[in-house]
Structures are given as C-alpha cells and as structure tokens.
Amino acid sequence: MTSSLVEVCNILIGHTFDDISQRIFTKLANGGRTTFNLLKSLHFRDTAPRRLKQSLARLIQHRLVVHYTENADTDAERTYYSVNWHVAYGWIRNGRLVALVQDRHGDKAGSLIAMLLQVGHTTVADLASAFNFEAASGSKRESGTDINAAPHVNGNGAANGTHTHRERDSGSIKSIDELHYIMRKLLYAGILQKVGTHTFKPQADAEAEIQAVVMAEQFPDGKITGPRKQAEFKRSIDSLKRKWRDEERYDEHRDADTDGTIKRPGQDAMAANKRRKMNGGSANGHGEVRADFSGPKLPNDMSIGINHARCTVALRSEQLVHYAKQYLGHTTAGVYRALLIALESKIRSIRDDTMVYEDEDYEDEAQPVASVMEVADNLDTNLDLTPPGKVTKSSNTNGGPKVKKKGVIEYDPDFADIGIKREVQSDSDDDITPIKAQGRRLDTIEQHLKLLEEHTSQFCHRPSVTGSSEWRVSFPFITRTLIQAQIDTTIQRRFGTVGVRVARMLREDGKLEEKQVAQRVLKHVKDIRSTLGLMQAAGLLEAQELPRDQYRQPTKCIYLWYFDEKKVQAQVLAQSYQGIARCLQRMDVEQTRFQQVLDKRARLRADSGEDEQRTFMMGKAGLLEEEGAPLSGVEKLQLGQWREVQEKLLAQVGRLDELVALMRDFDGGDVSMIC
Amino acid sequence: MSRGGRGGRGGAYGGSAATRMASGTLGILIDKELEDAFAQADDPEIGLFPQYFPHLAAPATEQEKEQIRFYLDLQDNVRNGWLAKAIEGLQAKNRQRAAVTKKFNPFEDVPQYGLKRGRGAEKVPKFEEFPFVKEHFPKELWCVLDSTDDTGAERKPKRLKLSAKSNRDKLAELDDLDEVPELDKDDEDGAKKDDDEDAPEELQDNDFDEDDPENEELANDDYNAEQYFEDGESDHDDGGGDDGGGGEMD
Numbered sequence: 005m006t007s008s009l010v011e012v013c014n015i016l017i018g019h020t021f022d023d024i025s026q027r028i029f030t031k032l033a034n035g036g037r038t039t040f041n042l043l044k045s046l047h048f049r050d051t052a053p054r055r056l057k058q059s060l061a062r063l064i065q066h067r068l069v070v071h072y073t074e075n076a077d078t079d080a081e082r083t084y085y086s087v088n089w090h091v092a093y094g095w096i097r098n099g100r101l102v103a104l105v106q107d108r109h110g111d112k113a114g115s116l117i118a119m120l121l122q123v124g125h126t127t128v129a130d131l132a133s134a135f136n137f138e139a140a141s142g143s144k145r146e147s148g149t150d151i152n153a154a155p156h157v158n159g160n161g162a163a164n165g166t167h168t169h170r171e172r173d174s175g176s177i178k179s180i181d182e183l184h185y186i187m188r189k190l191l192y193a194g195i196l197q198k199v200g201t202h203t204f205k206p207q208a209d210a211e212a213e214i215q216a217v218v219m220a221e222q223f224p225d226g227k228i229t230g231p232r233k234q235a236e237f238k239r240s241i242d243s244l245k246r247k248w249r250d251e252e253r254y255d256e257h258r259d260a261d262t263d264g265t266i267k268r269p270g271q272d273a274m275a276a277n278k279r280r281k282m283n284g285g286s287a288n289g290h291g292e293v294r295a296d297f298s299g300p301k302l303p304n305d306m307s308i309g310i311n312h313a314r315c316t317v318a319l320r321s322e323q324l325v326h327y328a329k330q331y332l333g334h335t336t337a338g339v340y341r342a343l344l345i346a347l348e349s350k351i352r353s354i355r356d357d358t359m360v361y362e363d364e365d366y367e368d369e370a371q372p373v374a375s376v377m378e379v380a381d382n383l384d385t386n387l388d389l390t391p392p393g394k395v396t397k398s399s400n401t402n403g404g405p406k407v408k409k410k411g412v413i414e415y416d417p418d419f420a421d422i423g424i425k426r427e428v429q430s431d432s433d434d435d436i437t438p439i440k441a442q443g444r445r446l447d448t449i450e451q452h453l454k455l456l457e458e459h460t461s462q463f464c465h466r467p468s469v470t471g472s473s474e475w476r477v478s479f480p481f482i483t484r485t486l487i488q489a490q491i492d493t494t495i496q497r498r499f500g501t502v503g504v505r506v507a508r509m510l511r512e513d514g515k516l517e518e519k520q521v522a523q524r525v526l527k528h529v530k531d532i533r534s535t536l537g538l539m540q541a542a543g544l545l546e547a548q549e550l551p552r553d554q555y556r557q558p559t560k561c562i563y564l565w566y567f568d569e570k571k572v573q574a575q576v577l578a579q580s581y582q583g584i585a586r587c588l589q590r591m592d593v594e595q596t597r598f599q600q601v602l603d604k605r606a607r608l609r610a611d612s613g614e615d616e617q618r619t620f621m622m623g624k625a626g627l628l629e630e631e632g633a634p635l636s637g638v639e640k641l642q643l644g645q646w647r648e649v650q651e652k653l654l655a656q657v658g659r660l661d662e663l664v665a666l667m668r669d670f671d672g673g674d675v676s677m678i679c
Numbered sequence: 680m681s682r683g684g685r686g687g688r689g690g691a692y693g694g695s696a697a698t699r700m701a702s703g704t705l706g707i708l709i710d711k712e713l714e715d716a717f718a719q720a721d722d723p724e725i726g727l728f729p730q731y732f733p734h735l736a737a738p739a740t741e742q743e744k745e746q747i748r749f750y751l752d753l754q755d756n757v758r759n760g761w762l763a764k765a766i767e768g769l770q771a772k773n774r775q776r777a778a779v780t781k782k783f784n785p786f787e788d789v790p791q792y793g794l795k796r797g798r799g800a801e802k803v804p805k806f807e808e809f810p811f812v813k814e815h816f817p818k819e820l821w822c823v824l825d826s827t828d829d830t831g832a833e834r835k836p837k838r839l840k841l842s843a844k845s846n847r848d849k850l851a852e853l854d855d856l857d858e859v860p861e862l863d864k865d866d867e868d869g870a871k872k873d874d875d876e877d878a879p880e881e882l883q884d885n886d887f888d889e890d891d892p893e894n895e896e897l898a899n900d901d902y903n904a905e906q907y908f909e910d911g912e913s914d915h916d917d918g919g920g921d922d923g924g925g926g927e928m929d
Binding site: 021040062083100121201650658659 | 806816819822
C-alpha cells in the first residue's frame with residue numbers, strides 16, 4: 005500500500021466521518037489487519053470500548069472496513085478487521101457517481117443513489133420506509149379523496165420531513181412502486197448490487213475460504229500433485245468463486261417476491277399496501293410521464309448497496325469519448341458514446357479474474373458486442389446525425405426559399421451561418437415511411453462507426469466481416485492507447501517536444517545508445533544529453549550499463565537508455581495520489597480562514613431546520629434580533645469565496661482522480677490496492 | 680581584453696578589473712545591465728522571489744461543478760447524519776449542555792442569548808435504533824447494534840431516516856437563510872409551548888422524555904420564577920421606569 009494512497013484515504017475519511025472513525029481507519033491502514041482487542045489496547049486506551057465499537061460499526065456499515073471471523077463459534081474465535089481500499093478511495097468518486105446516475109437514469113434515480121450513499125447499504129424494506137410513503141398516502145385515504153389521484157405527499161415524499169423547504173415535488177419519488185421500479189432498473193444497470201456476507205470479507209480471506217472448501221470437498225486427502233490435479237483444483241476454485249459471485253448477483257427470477265406470481269398492473273401486490281390499487285400506478289392530472297411501475301417487487305429483506313466499479317466503467321467511457329472527440333469531432337464522438345453505453349450494460353466488471361486468456365485474440369472475443377440497433381437506442385436525442393454536405397437534388401444555394409411543397413423545407417443548419425441555405429433531401433420527406441427513416445438513421449450511424457473503425461487508434465471494429473453489423477470495442481488495446489497518450493502529454497508539459505519525442509521513440513525502439521537516440525530524434529548529441537539526464541532524474545527514463553571488459557571501466561561501457569512504461573505509469577499514479585492529498589490538505593487549511601462564518605452558518609441551520617420543537621422562552625423583542633441576525637452581506641460574500649475555493653480544489657481533485665482511474669483501474673490489473 | 684563590450688567582458692571581468700583604465704568615478708568599468716542583474720539578485724523583493732507565472736488550472740466546468748455539489752451534499756449529510764449524531768460523544772455533550780442550562784437563576788441571572796438557545800437537549804437519535812443488518816457484522820459488534828431492553832419487550836420497529844437536504848443552489852441557500860430567525864415563530868411557539876413537549880416525534884430521545892414532565896411543570900407552575908417576571912416584553916417605556924421605581928420605593 006503506497007503511503008500516498010494511505011494519506012489520501014485518511015484525509016477523506018477525516019472529512020466525512022468523526023475523529024474516532026478516522027483514527028481507527030488510520031491505524032488499520034498503517035498497521036494492517038488486527039483484532040478488536042489489539043486495536044483497543046494499542047491505540048485506543050482512553051476510549052470507551054462501546055464508543056470504539058460504534059465507530060467501527062459505522063465504518064463497516066459504509067463498507068470501508070471489512071472483517072473476517074475465523075474459527076467461528078469456537079473458543080478461539082477471532083475477528084480481524086482491515087480496510088477496504090476500493091471503497092475508501094472510491095469516496096472521491098461518489099459525487100461523480102451521483103451525477104452519472106442522474107444523467108443516465110434520471111433525477112429520481114440520482115437522488116435515490118445519493119440517499120443510499122449516506123448509509124452505505126441497507127435493506128429494501130428500510131429504504132422504502134425511509135420514504136414515508138404509507139404515512140403520506142394514508143392521510144389522504146382517510147380524507148376520502150379520489151383513488152385515481154396521485155398520492156400527493158405531505159410536502160415531499162422523499163425525506164422524513166426535516167428539510168422540507170428544499171424538496172421540489174417533481175423530483176421526488178412518490179410511490180413505492182416507483183421506488184421498486186427505479187431500484188430494479190439500477191440493479192440491472194449494475195449500479196446497485198446485492199450485498200451479502202461475502203461482500204464484507206477481505207478478498208484474500210474469501211479466496212482462502214474457497215480453497216479450503218474445495219480442498220475439503222474434492223480433495224479430501226489434501227494432496228494436489230501433478231499438473232492435472234492442479235488444473236482441476238484451479239477450475240473448481242474458479243467455479244466456486246463464480247458461484248458465490250452469482251449468488252450475490254441480482255437475478256430477477258431468483259429474487260422475485262415470495263409468492264412468485266407476476267404482478268399485474270392494478271392488482272394488489274402486498275397485503276400491507278392496499279392503497280396502491282390504482283390503475284397501474286399511473287395517475288391522472290399530472291403532466292409527467294408515468295411509466296407502468298408495476299412489476300415484480302424486490303424482496304424486502306434483500307440488502308442493496310452501491311457498486312463502485314460501475315463508476316469506473318462509466319469513467320472509462322467518458323475518457324474514450326473525449327479522446328475520440330479530439331480526432332473525429334463532436335457527432336462521431338456522440339455515436340461512439342452511444343456504442344460504449346450499449347456495451348457498458350454488457351460488461352460485468354472490468355476485472356474478471358476467473359477468466360484467463362491464452363491469447364490476445366481470445367481476450368478480444370470475450371469482449372461484448374453491440375448491434376447498431378442498440379447503438380441507435382442509446383443515442384443522445386439531441387445529436388443531429390444529418391451528414392453535412394450531402395448534395396441533394398433540390399438544393400438552393402442562393403438563399404430565398406422556394407417553397408415547392410406544402411410541407412416545411414428543412415435547411416441544412418451547418419451552412420446557415422455563411423448565408424447558404426441548402427435544403428436537406430426534402431424530396432422524400434412526404435413519402436418517407438418510419439421504417440425508411442429508421443433505416444436511414446441506422447445507415448448514418450454505421451457510417452460514423454466506420455469512421456471510428458478506420459482511425460489509427462482503432463476505436464472499434466467489427467468482429468465478423470460477413471455483414472451482420474455488430475460492433476465491438478477492444479478495451480485492452482484502446483486503454484493502452486489512452487494511457488500512452490496521457491503519459492506523452494505529461495512528458496510534453498514537463499520536458500517539451502524533445503522530451504516527448506525521445507520517450508515515444510524509445511518506447512517503440514527499445515534500448516538505444518545515446519548516439520542512436522540523438523540520431524533518431526534529429527538532434528545533436530550534446531543537446532540531447534541534458535534532456536536525457538533530466539528525464540532520468542525525474543524517473544521517466546532508465547539507463548542500463550553494459551560493461552565491455554571485466555573491470556567495468558566507465559569509459560568502455562555501453563550505456564543504453566530505455567523507457568519503461570509500467571514504471572512511468574506507476575509513477576504518475578503515485579504523483580496523482582500525492583496531488584490529491586495535497587489538495588485536500590489545502591482545503592483544510594483554507595477552511596480555517598472561513599471558520600467563523602461557517603460556524604455561524606451551521607448554528608443558524610441547526611436552529612432553523614432541524615429543531616422545530618425548540619421553545620423560545622424569551623419574548624419576541626428579545627435578544628434574538630440583535631445577535632441572531634441572518635448572515636450579513638460581508639458574510640455572504642465570504643461564504644461565496646469559500647464555495648469558490650472548494651470548487652477549485654475539488655475540481656482539481658476530480659481531474660487527478662480521472663488520471664488515477666486511467667492509470668490504475670481501466671485495464672483491470674489492480675496495482676496498488678491489494679491487501 | 681576588450682573595453683566596454685559585453686561579450687568579452689564576461690570572462691575577463693573578475694581578473695582584470697583592477698588593471699583597467701578608469702572610466703567613471705570608481706575606477707572600474709561598469710556594465711550597467713550586469714550590475715542591475717546582480718543587484719536584483721540580492722534584492723529581497725525581486726531576487727529571492729522572482730516573478731513567476733504559475734500554470735493556472737482551467738476553472739471547473741459545469742459538469743464538474745455539479746459533481747462537486749453532489750459530493751459536498753453527501754459529505755454534509757453523512758457528517759450530520761443519523762449515525763454521526765448518535766455516536767455517544769455528541770450525546771454526552773448535549774446532555775452536558777442541557778444540564779448547564781437548567782441552572783439559570785431567573786432572579787439573578789441575566790437572560791443570555793446562549794442560554795436561551797440551549798434550552799432543551801437536541802433530539803439526538805440513538806445509535807442502536809439504526810436499522811442495521813446484523814448478519815453483515817461480526818458477532819463482537821452485535822452489542823452496539825441492538826438496543827438492550829430490560830423488559831425484553833418488542834423494540835420499536837426501526838426506521839431509516841435519510842436526509843434529502845441538498846445545497847443545490849448556492850444563491851437560493853443564502854437567500855433562504857434570510858428567513859431563518861423568524862420572529863413570528865416565537866408567537867406560535869409561545870402559544871403552543873405546552874403542546875410542544877407533547878408533540879410526538881416518532882423516535883423520541885429517551886433523555887428528552889425524562890425531562891418532559893419537568894418542563895411541563897416548569898411551564899405551568901404558579902411558582903415558576905422564570906415566568907414570574909415578564910422579561911421586559913411589555914416594558915417598552917423605559918423612560919418612566921426610574922421615576923416609577925423611585926416613586927414606589929416611598
């Protein structure tokens with residue numbers, strides 16, 4: 005565990021959780037896994053054990069700490085606690101995750117995820133009860149309102165009444181049906197995941213358990229000799245791992261509600277919620293689109309939590325799109341984005357360690373494919389796919405619309421600003437059927453995809469040439485391209501074009517001598533020497549010495565320069581961690597500047613929002629008016645400044661986090677987080 | 680050895696300065712620019728801290744701002760969420776605060792802003808009442824996950840409380856705070872002072888419950904010293920106070 009990663013996680017936990025939790029986390033992170041008693045006796049002598057346990061439970065609730073009990077139910081039972089790096093570091097990405105869910109699945113899903121993040125994981129029943137549906141619709145029921153009206157929730161349906169002035173009705177989830185519908189959608193998308201006891205075990209322990217189980221079942225004598233048995237052993241392990249993982253994966257049929265009947269719209273699903281007998285959950289009198297929210301309900305005792313790996317997949321897509329945009333423009337990048345989104349749902353996780361590929365080709369084949377239809381489905385509706393410059397029969401280049409038909413003539417928007425009005429294939433507007441329109445659209449999409457395919461970076465390709473239009477993205481390859489591009493950019497910023505030329509050249513050509521380097525980079529040797537030296541000092545290049553005689557005289561050695569990609573990647577990663585840690589620390593320091601105003605604001609908030617039952621014993625002309633005045637203009641200005649500072653620093657953290665994701669997460673090889 | 684030319688001076692400056700022909704008052708050739716450069720290097724303002732143009736990062740895009748907003752909301756909600764408040768340290772602090780405010784002596788103590796606000800302990804939720812899923816936790820920790828009932832009777836069903844608070848709009852938030860200390864609130868509160876303590880919130884803090892009857896008594900008692908005086912509410916004409924007081928003393 006790199007120390008910078010430890011630093012980052014500690015600061016993150018400290019910002020959000022209380023100080024005892026942070027100390028627990030730090031001690032576990034620095035010291036490795038321990039038992040509770042050891043932890044208490046070594047580091048927390050002055051804390052009440054109950055307090056310590058509460059903080060520990062809180063960390064476990066958020067899945068920041070995992071635990072493993074060995075020799076359960078015996079006298080020698082011991083529980084080991086260790087930190088879960090993925091979730092701890094992933095805390096940075098939570099904001100991005102919520103924004104992503106909001107983008108892809110709507111506001112309500114976004115707010116649901118935000119709420120779930122507050123508590124880590126919870127059961128379906130508890131989550132439903134937090135929304136207070138029954139209380140809201142119950143009151144209306146008693147007053148005898150029309151069943152068909154949507155249950156107008158008391159102020160809001162989302163929270164337990166504390167911050168009512170914040171919620172807007174349209175953004176909150178109104179019925180339990182809707183809640184289940186959204187949850188199912190998110191489960192399918194992989195953003196929510198079922199949480200079981202295995203989720204709380206450290207990975208190494210889980211593997212050891214699997215091994216023990218397999219040994220006990222299939223190899224009772226405990227001997228695994230010979231390649232055949234070893235292979236069998238490995239296969240059994242893999243299959244058991246997969247079985248455990250699948251158990252934890254949500255499956256509609258397995259996890260459907262108890263009686264297993266298909267819930268028809270309008271039919272009463274559960275006995276407790278009788279008032280949901282409406283016409284399929286839809287309502288009259290509201291402008292919003294009401295989907296049919298009925299369907300199999302999730303079982304109430306299923307625990308769900310957030311799957312942080314999804315965020316990584318989405319991050320990767322975003323970066324690929326950004327990269328494509330630089331080369332191929334906005335529209336094609338939009339099509340690429342649709343393709344990636346279509347593929348996202350088919351990818352289980354970036355890292356599938358039960359599969360080992362013998363060859364790159366096999367690895368390629370195991371990647372999912374998406375058809376053009378799926379791409380079209382996922383396409384952003386705002387994207388205008390009309391290919392510019394399409395010559396039409398009735399094009400009018402001199403302005404002046406000639407209305408030839410009754411229908412509206414569409415003008416190609418791309419040339420509008422030059423003053424040229426060019427009609428867009430209007431001849432077939434009247435007789436174009438929906439199927440034809442769809443077909444034309446698919447054609448256009450295919451053309452964009454072909455553009456992507458032909459580019460040197462090979463954004464996507466068609467696995468089968470025979471014409472069935474299925475597209476695949478070979479992620480390993482393109483991820484490497486992305487990483488290289490990023491490293492090149494970094495080197496360029498630090499060492500200029502010469503430096504990046506040297507790096508690229510050495511990456512391709514391997515190990516070279518100084519003279520050869522200079523030759524290929526088209527520079528003099530004495531010019532290149534300083535650059536090489538500087539880059540070596542920065543750790544980007546390495547030199548190898550080949551002695552020519554047995555005494556290793558420096559004058560007679562050959563020095564070879566080379567560029568080690570993996571090392572540079574790890575180095576950039578470590579530096580990113582440091583950058584993030586520094587930004588967060590800086591935020592702490594800046595906060596002290598604004599501490600007074602922030603305290604006042606917190607106090608005002610506490611007074612106004614949460615404690616409505618507070619009694620004011622003093623009269624209205626009391627002291628409240630003078631001292632408890634709302635924030636003055638100067639203070640508001642200061643709060644604004646603080647907000648700006650936060651934004652600057654957190655934006656930087658977000659960008660560094662993207663870099664970290666690129667260097668560490670995208671290719672699936674978990675570099676620094678193995679516990 | 681050239682005179683005056685800047686190129687040749689560089690190497691020859693140190694060694695042959697003394698032997699040069701005088702041109703100027705000091706007897707050595709002075710290269711203005713070089714002198715300035717040396718002077719600047721020693722000058723604490725310019726030399727030690729030369730002008731440096733740092734690379735400034737691009738400002739946050741709209742997308743990034745949205746993400747930041749979500750992150751800060753989440754941080755707020757977790758920091759002030761249920762489990763955070765329930766951790767016993769905070770509870771103890773509140774109990775302390777409540778204990779202190781009880782001792783307000785209405786005859787002698789001056790009513791203070793802080794005391795007034797500190798009345799009644801904050802509603803601190805209990806840690807055990809959070810709906811934990813026990814199977815996910817090790818057995819060691821089960822004692823803090825469950826509330827220990829002496830009677831063994833059924834516990835109150837646990838309900839999850841989530842905060843949907845979000846600081847989405849900075850300006851709106853700052854505007855909202857304008858309404859904060861609404862003074863009409865005091866009227867309403869005064870009117871339903873008695874009902875306030877009774878007003879049920881689903882999960883009441885036991886501490887507050889214990890205090891309940893006491894507060895009730897205090898409110899309604901004839902011998903309630905705190906309510907004996909009207910706290911200067913109707914005492915608006917301070918002008919005649921002295922005279923009136925003086926008159927009465929007779």
